[in-house]
Amino acid sequence: MKISEKQLAQVNDRIKALVTAGSFYGKKLEEAGITSVANAEEFEKLPFSEKADLRDAYPLGLMTAPEEEIVRIHSSSGTTGLPVIIPYTAKDVDDWGEMFKRCYETAGITNQDRIHITPGYGLWTAGIGFQNGCEKLGAMAIPMGPGNTEKQLQMMMDLKSTVLCSTSSYALLLAEEIERRGIRDKIHLKKGVIGSERWGKAMRERIQGILGIELYDIYGLTEIYGPGIGINCPDSEYMHIWDDYVYLEIIDPQTGENLPDGEWGEIVITTLVKEGAPLIRYRTHDLSRIIPGECACGRTYPRIDIIKGRTDDMMKIKGVNVFPAQIEEVIAKCEGASSEYQIRISHFEGRDTMRLYVEAVDGSVDFEDLGKRIARKTKAAIGFTPIVKIVENGLLPRSEKKSKRVIDERYQ
Ligand code: ZN
Numbered sequence: 001m002k003i004s005e006k007q008l009a010q011v012n013d014r015i016k017a018l019v020t021a022g023s024f025y026g027k028k029l030e031e032a033g034i035t036s037v038a039n040a041e042e043f044e045k046l047p048f049s050e051k052a053d054l055r056d057a058y059p060l061g062l063m064t065a066p067e068e069e070i071v072r073i074h075s076s077s078g079t080t081g082l083p084v085i086i087p088y089t090a091k092d093v094d095d096w097g098e099m100f101k102r103c104y105e106t107a108g109i110t111n112q113d114r115i116h117i118t119p120g121y122g123l124w125t126a127g128i129g130f131q132n133g134c135e136k137l138g139a140m141a142i143p144m145g146p147g148n149t150e151k152q153l154q155m156m157m158d159l160k161s162t163v164l165c166s167t168s169s170y171a172l173l174l175a176e177e178i179e180r181r182g183i184r185d186k187i188h189l190k191k192g193v194i195g196s197e198r199w200g201k202a203m204r205e206r207i208q209g210i211l212g213i214e215l216y217d218i219y220g221l222t223e224i225y226g227p228g229i230g231i232n233c234p235d236s237e238y239m240h241i242w243d244d245y246v247y248l249e250i251i252d253p254q255t256g257e258n259l260p261d262g263e264w265g266e267i268v269i270t271t272l273v274k275e276g277a278p279l280i281r282y283r284t285h286d287l288s289r290i291i292p293g294e295c296a297c298g299r300t301y302p303r304i305d306i307i308k309g310r311t312d313d314m315m316k317i318k319g320v321n322v323f324p325a326q327i328e329e330v331i332a333k334c335e336g337a338s339s340e341y342q343i344r345i346s347h348f349e350g351r352d353t354m355r356l357y358v359e360a361v362d363g364s365v366d367f368e369d370l371g372k373r374i375a376r377k378t379k380a381a382i383g384f385t386p387i388v389k390i391v392e393n394g395l396l397p398r399s400e401k402k403s404k405r406v407i408d409e410r411y412q
Contacts, residue, residue: 001261001290001302002040007247010272011043011280012036018278021064024057025049025280044249044258048268049282054084054223062277063087070276075123076222083123086223087276093132095273099242100133100228106299107191107216108234109163111138116161118170119195120146125226130165130193133228139163146170149177160188168199168207172339173398175210189213195220195227198307200328202339217306223282224269230304233297240301246271248304249281250290253311261290266311267304285311287323315406317345318352322382324405330377331358336365337374340396343386347410354386359393 003011015036018026028047029035037043054062062085063070070087088096109115115134119126127145134141142159144152152174155161164171171192178184189211195218204215219239220227230241241248246269250259253266267284287310291303308325315322324343331337338359346353358374360367367390379385397404 003043003247007243007272008037008039008043011247011270014271014274014278014280017275018064018280023064023277024053024061025278026064028053029280046281048256049279051084051223051283051285055082057085058082059085060087064278065089065275073123074125074222074226084223089275092225092274092276095245096129096225096228097132097136099225099245100129101136102242103193103216103218103228103231104133104137104139104163106231106233106240107193107214109137109139109191109193113139113162113191114142114159115139115163115165116142116144116152116156116159116189118144118146118152118164118166118174119227125220125222126195129220129226129228149174153177153181153183156189157183157186162188162190164189164192164213166192166194167197168194168203169197169399171207171215172203175207176394176398179210184211187211191216193218193231198309198325200325200332200339202328202332202337206339219304219307221284221286223279224271224284225274229269230301232306233295233299235296236303238291238295238303238305240295240299240303243302245273248290248302250288250304251283253285253287259289261292264289264305264308287311313406315343315345315408317354318384320383322354326381327356327378330374330381334370334373334377336360336370337390338393340393340398341405342396343406345406345408345410352410354384356386356388357396358388358390359396360390362393365390 015029019030069089071090072088074086075083117127117130121127131141131143142161171194178187190213192213192215194215208215217232217239218227219230229246230239232239249268250265251268252259259265267286267288269282269284270280271278287308288304291305295303309323313324331341338361340359342357344355371388371390375385375388
């Protein structure tokens with residue numbers, strides 16, 4: 001996949017806006033002597049933008065439109081250091097809503113639906129993004145926000161919510177609670193739109209198994225509008241990306257070189273029409289690949305695979321690069337194991353040790369046999385044998401936000 005003539009013209013327009021505004025990236029481009037790009041090769045040589053740069057621009061250094069046109073800011077959670085502030089113009093907010101509406105439509109959601117929104121509202125982009133798209137679609141928004149499972153389930157029953165928007169871990173928590181209380185027949189959910197964290201096949205099947213709903217993966221990040229820049233369609237698990245708003249590349253995270261379609265690497269995104277804070281070649285650190293060929297649904301928007309993890313999830317254990325997704329694939333293939341697991345890495349007497357805690361689906365499972373099978377298959381996948389401990393279902397922590405799967409005790 002190469003950048004089109006139209007997209008190139010849009011990039012040049014954004015470069016011009018950045019330089020004219022003299023904003024953080026405008027100055028950087030000017031210093032590098034870049035005023036435009038003539039072709040795909042030149043585009044692929046443009047410097048990347050990084051989250052660290054965005055922090056340097058705190059608080060409003062990214063602002064590229066005149067202040068009177070900025071109608072809102074959003075901020076990404078700053079787990080380390082300063083947060084990132086992204087200014088939006090009215091057009092940016094509207095464009096984002098259009099993209100989100102397209103996501104809902106792609107999932108077959110209509111203005112007859114009642115959309116139960118559990119992601120948080122506030123500085124970050126989650127809840128309000130789901131809300132904007134819902135209102136544009138003309139569906140009924142039920143703006144719950146996170147937490148208070150009791151009230152969530154009550155509203156879900158009383159208002160007959162048909163669509164659940166949430167993180168995968170919260171969808172699992174709600175599904176398990178619905179099962180435990182035996183209230184599935186009082187729940188009217190038909191679809192789930194799940195975003196903001198990586199999730200595996202086993203977790204998807206567990207949620208689907210309990211609720212019997214169609215699940216859709218939505219993609220996006222605060223730096224680039226928020227959730228809603230792409231979603232999978234009913235014909236495929238791969239996500240269509242709205243390339244009239246954003247241009248997506250896959251690069252080798254080590255070398256920064258563009259990779260051919262089909263190869264796994266880091267997602268890099270350029271905003272094509274954003275005014276408040278345009279970004280050129282922003283490194284997301286999300287791992288995926290471009291899916292070549294056409295989708296059975298007939299949509300021509302390019303597709304990417306389900307996010308496999310983050311470049312910074314990579315764990316170096318005993319000198320081997322390991323991704324949580326590899327462990328997840330092993331567990332998904334072992335009968336008797338549930339979707340929930342936890343990895344603990346420690347360092348003792350000069351050696352790394354990896355302990356893997358996995359939940360059994362129920363009490364009928366032979367824990368010892370399951371542990372041995374997982375240990376054997378993990379060695380085949382990553383090259384060394386972890387210490388595996390099988391625990392009872394429900395013992396590992398569930399979260400209303402993102403589940404913490406990896407605990408590295410080596411550097412604490
Ligand atoms: Zn499709």
